[in-house]
Amino acid sequence: MKKIILIFSLLLITGCSNKDSVNWFVGDLPAASSMANNKIIMLDFYTDWWYACNLLDANTFSNQNVAQKLNENFINLKVNAETAYGKQLFSDFSGTGYPLILFLDSDKNEIDRFYGYYDADKFSSKLNEILKGENIFPNLLKRYEMGDNSAETMSMLAKKYGDRGQDSIAVSLYKLVIDSKDVSLDMFHEAKYFINTKLLWGGKIEYMEGYLKKYPGSPYIKDGVYQVLAYFKNNNDIEKELLYFDNYLNKFSDDPWFLNQYAWRMTEINQNLDIALEKINHSLSLMDKDAQGIAHIIDTKAEVLWKLGRIDEAIKTIDEAIAIDPESDYYQSQRKKFSNSNL
Numbered sequence: 001m002k003k004i005i006l007i008f009s010l011l012l013i014t015g016c017s018n019k020d021s022v023n024w025f026v027g028d029l030p031a032a033s034s035m036a037n038n039k040i041i042m043l044d045f046y047t048d049w050w051y052a053c054n055l056l057d058a059n060t061f062s063n064q065n066v067a068q069k070l071n072e073n074f075i076n077l078k079v080n081a082e083t084a085y086g087k088q089l090f091s092d093f094s095g096t097g098y099p100l101i102l103f104l105d106s107d108k109n110e111i112d113r114f115y116g117y118y119d120a121d122k123f124s125s126k127l128n129e130i131l132k133g134e135n136i137f138p139n140l141l142k143r144y145e146m147g148d149n150s151a152e153t154m155s156m157l158a159k160k161y162g163d164r165g166q167d168s169i170a171v172s173l174y175k176l177v178i179d180s181k182d183v184s185l186d187m188f189h190e191a192k193y194f195i196n197t198k199l200l201w202g203g204k205i206e207y208m209e210g211y212l213k214k215y216p217g218s219p220y221i222k223d224g225v226y227q228v229l230a231y232f233k234n235n236n237d238i239e240k241e242l243l244y245f246d247n248y249l250n251k252f253s254d255d256p257w258f259l260n261q262y263a264w265r266m267t268e269i270n271q272n273l274d275i276a277l278e279k280i281n282h283s284l285s286l287m288d289k290d291a292q293g294i295a296h297i298i299d300t301k302a303e304v305l306w307k308l309g310r311i312d313e314a315i316k317t318i319d320e321a322i323a324i325d326p327e328s329d330y331y332q333s334q335r336k337k338f339s340n341s342n343l
Helices: 029-036 051-060 064-073 084-092 120-132 137-145 151-163 167-178 185-201 205-214 221-234 238-249 256-269 273-285 294-307 311-324 329-340
Strands: 040-046 074-080 100-104 110-115
Touching: 029 040, 029 074, 040 051, 040 084, 051 120, 051 256, 064 074, 064 120, 074 084, 110 120, 110 151, 137 151, 151 167, 151 185, 167 185, 185 205, 185 221, 205 221, 221 238, 221 256, 238 256, 256 273, 256 294, 273 294, 294 311, 294 329, 311 329
Parallel strands: 040 074
Antiparallel strands: 040 100, 100 110
């Protein structure tokens, strides 16, 4: 997994974090709870290798409106889900994916949660719902139990169940959504994607593959591809993983984060490094020099160069990332690794 950092201070802002205007609480959850008073705790579980974490920091937490809303109304924590502390806490809350955004009251009772990347506007809307108590799990369940069987209510409730790991209930509700007369196209694809993801991780990959082929314009196409890639990686099926990357490199050729994911994965399996360098250079060409998150992509380029044996270039490149984020212990450790290999 990409860039696993050992964090001895539990909640330092590292990994997929970048400098932004959100006031992140430094401390553990009990400390945040004692400071919360009437504020809601927002807990951001992240890993430093997953593209959605990078996007969330680069495009969402850097947004002034989102940051202001978080700072005024929430106690905000980041937890690296791959540290010892993070793994245990993630397990305690039955986390199933990254990033997991969890909302708790001052007594650490769960109010709501959601997974994955949301742009600034959608994230801000989510925060508004949390603050108003709208469309949160207790509210939706009450509406459904009182007879609201609309596709919209069932779809939102299904997602809440899925987020909590109660997959069988979620699948049952999503099947009802698909058969509903008032189902929208977005609800349809959300239901199909969820059901096929569960089938995929149950070993029935043909359903997700069929979905990706039948609905190439689906708003979940990229998520589906990432799920399949993760499935192959998890099962150590590198041959099929490479074929899937090849199939979608052109389709996502203008997505710097997909290209970054490809390039880093090639460094992990030590294959196609010349192509990886080409793709990471293209990724960098798609981004402004001051774009949020660009240091991560520069670091990937440095790693590719190092794997190719171009040590001096790798050091020069990682120095660019350090110049952007001089306080990053990780980038400093990368430079030390590159320099030591030159001895």
